Amino acid sequence: MRALHVCAELYPLLKTGGLADVTGALPAALAPLGVDSRVLLPGFPAIRAGVEDQQPVAEIGPRFGTDAIRLLRGRLPGSGIPAYVIDAPQLYDRPGNPYSDAGNRAYVDNDRRFALLGWVAAWLADGHDADWRPQVVHGHDWHAGMSMAYLKQREHQRGRRLAGTLFTVHNLAYQGVFDGASFPMLGLPGYFFDLYGLEYHGQVSFMKAGLFYADKLSTVSPTYAREIQQPEQGCGLDGLLASRAGDLHGILNGVDPAIWSPATDTLLPANYDADHLGGKADCKRALQREFGLQEREDALLFTVVSRLTEQKGLRLVLGGLEEMIRRGGQLALLGSGDPDMEAAFREAAARQPDAIAVRIGYDEALSHRLIAGADVILVPSRFEPCGLTQLYGLAYGTLPLVHRVGGLADSVVDSSLENLAEDAATGFVFDRFAQEAYDGALRRAFALFSRPNDRYRVQRCAMRQHFDWNAAARQYLDLYRQIAVPV
Template sequence: MRVLQVCAEIFPLLKTGGLADVAGALPPALAALGDEVRVLLPGFDAILDGLQEAVVVAELQPPPALHWGSGGARLLWGRLPAVGEGVTAYVIDAPGYYRRPGGPYADANRHPYGDNHLRFALLGWVAAELAQGLDPFWHPTVLHAHDWHAGLAPVYLRAAQQARHQHFAGSVFTVHNLAYQGGFAGHHFQELGLPSGFWGVNGVEFHGQLGFLKGGLYFADRLTTVSPTYAREIQGPEQGCGLDGLLRTRGVDLSGILNGVDDAVWHPATDTLLPANYAVDALDGKAACKAALQQELGLAVDPARPLLCIVSRLTEQKGLHLVLEALPGLRALGWQFAMLGSGDAWMETAFAEAAAAHPADIAVRIGYDERFAHRLIAGSDAIAVPSRFEPCGLTQLYGLKYGTLPLVRRVGGLADTVADTRLETLDRDATGFVFDEFSAGALLWAAERAVALFRRPADWRTVQQRAMRQDFGWTAAARHYQALYRQVSA
C-alpha cells in the first residue's frame, strides 16, 4: 500500500511532544512490512534544514477562497535521512506561513499565531491534492492524518470525492490527545474553500467554532487513538472533551493502537548518549549511569538511595501539582528526585525553589534536552507518570525499556502498559507501581511500596528484568495500522 502520513512535526527534526516520536518511528516500521510510506510536513525551518535532494513537485494553486500568505507556496519532495534511511517526505515550502522566528504553533511569547487556521488548512488541502494526483508519479491509497493540525485532510478529501464522484484514497485519523482540538472562530470557515454543507453539527462546526479535530473525527473513514483504554475513555463525558457523543456514534470505527518504542533511538544496550551501556542480563552499566547522574546533578552520590525521575510537560493534566505536594513525603521515604520539563510558569518556579532548598535530594532542569532525557531515565531507579489523563504516554515505555520502573496512575495507556507490583503479582507479571486515585496521597502510597521493593534487591531485579523484556516495539503497532489501511483502501 502507498501511505501518506500527514503531521506537523517529526523526530528528530522538530519535536514538541510524543506526536513527533510517533511520526518518526511509524514510517520505517511500515516500510519494513512492505508499505510505501511518504510523509507530508509543513515547511518549518527545522524540517527544510533536514530535507535533502529536494525537487519541486508543484507550485500550489489554492481555490480562490484561500490565500497562503506572502511569497506563495510550492511543494517539495526529498529525503529525510535524519529520520531514517529511505524515509522521504513532501514538504510545503510556504515562507509566509511557516518560516517564523517562534515555534511551530505559537510565537516566542507562547501566543498562538492568529492565522493558524490557514497555516494548517494548507496542510490538509495539500494532502487531499496529493490523493487526487498532484504528484503525477505517486499518489497514496491511504491518507493517514495525525492530530488537529492535519484534521482537515480527511475533510478536504471527502469534499473532493463528493464533488468529483470518485474515490481517491481511504482516510485514517489518529488522535494523540483529544484535549488539543484546534478550535477557531466560526467565521474562519468561509476562508477554507469547503462546501457550505460541511458547516454544521454534521461537519466541522463544534459549538459555534470551527473545529479541526472535530472535522477529522467526523469525516475520516477510520479513527484511531494511541491506546485501547484511552479509546474507551474518550467515549465517556469525563475524558470526551465534549466530543464523546460523536465518538460513541463512531465507536465501531474507532480503534486504540498502542504507540511503540523505537529501538534505534531508545535501547540501553546501544544508546550512545549514556555514560555506560547495559542490558537485561548485564545490569552493571545501569549502576554506573546512576552514579554519573547523581554526580552530574549535584545529588548525594549514594547507590542505596532510590532515585525517582520525571520527564514531562509541567501541567496539571500531567499530575505535576501532585508531585509538588508529595515532595516532602518522597524525601521522608528516602527518595531522591530529578526532573526535566517545562510548562506552567508557577510550576517551573515551585520546582526550582524546591531544588534550591534541598540540592542533595532534588534536582530540576527547566526546558527540554533530548540527550539529557536519555541520561536521566537510564540513571534513575523509577520514573513517575501521575497523569490525570494520558492517551498513551511514552516515558513509561522508555522506563520499562531502561529498567527504570514506572510509577503511574491507572489511566489511558498507562493502564495498558504497566502491571502493578503486589505480593501475588511479584513472580508473575509485575512491571511497575500503579495507583488509582488522582491525589498526592495515592502517589505517595505507590512510592512507599516502591521503596519497600527497592530495599529487597533480588525482588527489585526480578521486576526490573521483566520490565525490560516487555515488547513495545513498533512492529505490532504497524501491523494494526496495516489492517486498518486494508479496510479503507478496499
C-alpha cells in the first residue's frame, strides 16, 4: 500500500500546533502495517533546512505566479520517511510562520501558495515520479484541500481513477476561504465553482474542496465527528458534512511515546513512571524555581500550554484565577496569541508574582518541563477537535481539567465519586461552557489533591492510559484499503 500525505507542517521540522505532531507521527506509525508512506511539503525555510539528502525529481515550470518550481525528494530526519519538497522560493521562502508574516498578517497570496501544494499532489498521483506512485492521497486540513479537487480534475481528463482520496479535518474553524475572484487562477474547469464543488457563498473554500471531492473523510476524534455535523460546531459546513455522514470517520489522535514519556524524556530534570512518582516531585520543584514561583510542595500547580485564542477557553482560566490563588494554587503559563489575552495574563502575573508566572511565546523543551512539573493541566476549550495537551498530561500524570467537548470528552474521565470508586478517573471534566461549571471542576481538583491516596490512584490510572498511534494507524489503514486504487 502506497500513501502520500499532503500537509503544510510536520514535527520536528515545522510546528505551529497539533497538526504537525500528527503528520510527523502517522506516516511512521503506518510503516509497520505495510504502508509505504511519503509526505509532500511546501518548501518553507525550515522544511528545506530539515529534510535530508534532497535530490531533484523534476522541473515543474511556471505555475501560480512563480516561474521557478522544482520538486525535490529527500528523507525526514529520524524516521527516514521519504519526503517530497516543493521548491518554489517566490511562494515559500519567507519569514514568519507558514501562513502569516512576522506581524501575524495572513499572506495575501495564500490561495496560490496552497493551490500549488494541492496541484503537485495530483501531479504525483498522475504518475510524474517514475519511481513511485501513490494508491492513496491523504490530505491534512484546508492547506491540502485543493489536492482533492485537482485530482478529481485529472481523473475527469483521464477517464479513470488515479488514487483513492482521504481528507482529514484537524480543525474545521480554519477553512482557507478566499475571494471568488481567485477562482480563475486555480486553473479548474468552471463547473468546479459551484454549490456542488468548492464555491462557498460566492467565495472559494479550500476546506470545502477537500470535504466535497474526497472519497472518504476523517476527523481527529469520534465526538468531534458528530459535533461538526451540527450547526453549533459545523462552521457553516454542517450540511455538507451531515450529507456525507456515511463517509466521515472520527479517529482519535495518538501520542508518540518516543517523544512523550516521562520515563525516558531527556528534556526533564528527573524521570519517573506510574510506579515511581518521586521524579515528578523533583520536576515540580524545578519548575517552580525556573518560573520564580514560591517553592511549595503543597501548592497545587496548574499549567496552561496553549495558543491564547477564544477557542481555548482561557477566559475561564482568567475568571477563576482569584479563586485558584485564594485556595493556595499556582499557575505557570506558556503561550501566545490574542494580544488582549496575553496582556491579561501578564497583568495577573505582575499582581501575584509568587503564584502566577507567564511566558509569552512557544518553546518545545519548556512545554515538556511544564507538563511534567505541574499537577493539573488546564484545557477548558470552547471546542476541541482532538487536543493533544490533555493526552500529554495523562501520560505525565498531570491531570487534565477539560470541557466535555470533542476529543477532550473522548479521552478524560472525571474524578466523580463513582469513577473514583471504579478506579476509572483520570482528570476533571465540566459539561457547560460557563464560569461556574469551570469553577466547580477547579474545586474538585483541590478536593482530590487534599486526599493523597486518591490523588496517586488517579495519577497512576491516567498514566496507564494508552493513546499511542497503533490503534489510530490501524483505523487509517482500514480506510486506505476501502479506497486504494489497485496496483
